[in-house]
Amino acid sequence: MKLLVVNNTASGLGDLSVFDFCRAFAEDGDEIIIRTTNGTSDLRTFLGDADKFDCVVAAGGDGTVSSVAYMLANTGIPILPYPAGTANLLAMNLASPSDIHEFVKMARQMNTMEFDFGxxxxxxxxxxxxxxxxxxxxxxxxxxxxxxxxxxxxxxxxxxxxxxxxxxxxxxxxxxxxxxxxxxxxxxxxxxxxxxxxxxxxxxxxxxxxxxxxxxxxxxxxxxxxxxxxxxxxxxxxxxxxxxxxxxxxxxxxxxxxxxxxxxxxxxxxxxxxxxxxxxxxxxxxxxxxxxxxxxxxxxxx
Missing domain, CATH: 2.60.200.40 (Tumour Suppressor Smad4)
Incomplete structure (x- = not known):
């Protein structure tokens, strides 16, 4: 599988567990690309080739996930919200697991749903x-x-x-x-x-x-x-x-x-x-x- 990870280090409490997720996810033949911002870089420059990946992992707070989802709206490209912010309300609403290994399992299964967006x-x-x-x-x-x-x-x-x-x-x-x-x-x-x-x-x-x-x-x-x-x-x-x-x-x-x-x-x-x-x-x-x-x-x- 090919994952594109958009990692916002300025989100929340500086949670770096997304790197643990990447290590736990990686298997033979996988490709994981991590693109990092501290809130300065324009996320559009990160997502130009998003359609070349199986999934875009948006690691940050709710604002980070929403920014990524807005830029990829109506493309059908799967987005995995990785909760690395303060409240992480979207992950809670989506009933996402908190355990890293359960999160990896969810990513491997790649079940997707379409949701409304504002x-x-x-x-x-x-x-x-x-x-x-x-x-x-x-x-x-x-x-x-x-x-x-x-x-x-x-x-x-x-x-x-x-x-x-x-x-x-x-x-x-x-x-x-x-x-x-x-x-x-x-x-x-x-x-x-x-x-x-x-x-x-x-x-x-x-x-x-x-x-x-x-x-x-x-x-x-x-x-x-x-x-x-x-x-x-x-x-x-x-x-x-x-x-x-x-x-x-x-x-x-x-x-x-x-x-x-x-x-x-x-x-x-x-x-x-x-x-x-x-x-x-x-x-x-x-x-x-x-x-x-x-x-x-x-x-x-x-």
């Missing part, structure tokens, strides 16, 4: 891809505040940041969802493809990243404390109880969404905090990403 257009015209969640407001504030603590605290940095920013900016929103205009208000808006976040908590009842539509969630509250009942409801969701999320969350669905906010809010996608504020637009790219997945993932999403 494209976000920022206010400055730049476009990026996201597999998980894009949003503006409270979530972006948390991620920006957590940047300096991730190396020391790992995923705990996000929770520390959430408590430190308990009174985020409250804004009036104008959402255009599939040409329908909705006026609402709150402290943040999320555009969701894969819905699970840390601790296996799902932001909406169903995790359906292959249905061709986004869930649009508005944090319809004056402050972060108003989200606590919704958080407890999300935790109960793991037991299959499906409680209501309370009035703190408004949920819509759509394939093309534009978000405007007054005052404007900071924007993020898959944990990557941008340098821009609202407005932004997203569009659905159905079945655009091909991921190498585990047997458990096949059962979850078939």
């Amino acid at each position: 494209e976000i257009e920022l206010s400055d015209g730049q476009r990026f891809g996201f597999a998980l969640i894009a949003g503006a407001g409270y979530d972006a504030t948390i991620m920006k505040s957590a940047e300096f603590g991730k190396k020391l605290l790992g995923p705990v940095a996000y929770f520390t940041s959430a408590f430190a920013n308990a009174t985020p900016q409250y804004s009036q929103f104008e959402l255009t969802i599939d040409n329908e205009i909705i006026h609402t208000s709150g402290v943040g808006v999320l555009i969701i493809n894969f819905s699970k976040i840390q601790f296996d908590i799902s932001l909406v009842h169903q995790n359906e990243p292959r249905d061709g539509a986004f869930d649009v969630v508005v944090f319809h509250t004056k402050d972060a404390f108003g989200l606590i009942p919704a958080l407890f409801a999300a935790i109960l969701d793991r037991n299959g109880e499906f409680p209501e999320r309370t009035d703190a969350l408004e949920v819509y669905r759509g394939t093309t969404i534009e978000v405007k906010a007054d005052p404007s809010l900071l924007v993020q996608y898959d944990g990557e905090v941008t340098s821009t504020n609202t407005p932004f637009k997203v569009r659905m790219m159905p079945a655009a990403a091909t991921f190498v997945v585990s047997d458990e993932c096949l059962k979850l999403y078939s």
Whole structure:
């Protein structure tokens, strides 16, 4: 087999276990090419010959995997997300194994599934891809505040940041969802493809990243404390109880969404905090990403 490994050494806690994966994977006749970035190199220069390989291993955080998947969207080239970031939410949503040898086994089996993917257009015209969640407001504030603590605290940095920013900016929103205009208000808006976040908590009842539509969630509250009942409801969701999320969350669905906010809010996608504020637009790219997945993932999403 021929593997192309795109390794982002700037991701997460500097996890170098991808080299252990490569050593465990290698058998007679295999070819493994590792191309490394510290966040400076343009990943497009790494992927020009991606179609010559059996699989592209994207080693880094969720932002790294999403960047690779966006550049290879609709090509059918298999991508193996290797979790080397801080939260690694995509790997969790895909039910990927944590054991190196199980990961090697999954790579050898080369089972693939196609998943929906999102494209976000920022206010400055730049476009990026996201597999998980894009949003503006409270979530972006948390991620920006957590940047300096991730190396020391790992995923705990996000929770520390959430408590430190308990009174985020409250804004009036104008959402255009599939040409329908909705006026609402709150402290943040999320555009969701894969819905699970840390601790296996799902932001909406169903995790359906292959249905061709986004869930649009508005944090319809004056402050972060108003989200606590919704958080407890999300935790109960793991037991299959499906409680209501309370009035703190408004949920819509759509394939093309534009978000405007007054005052404007900071924007993020898959944990990557941008340098821009609202407005932004997203569009659905159905079945655009091909991921190498585990047997458990096949059962979850078939």
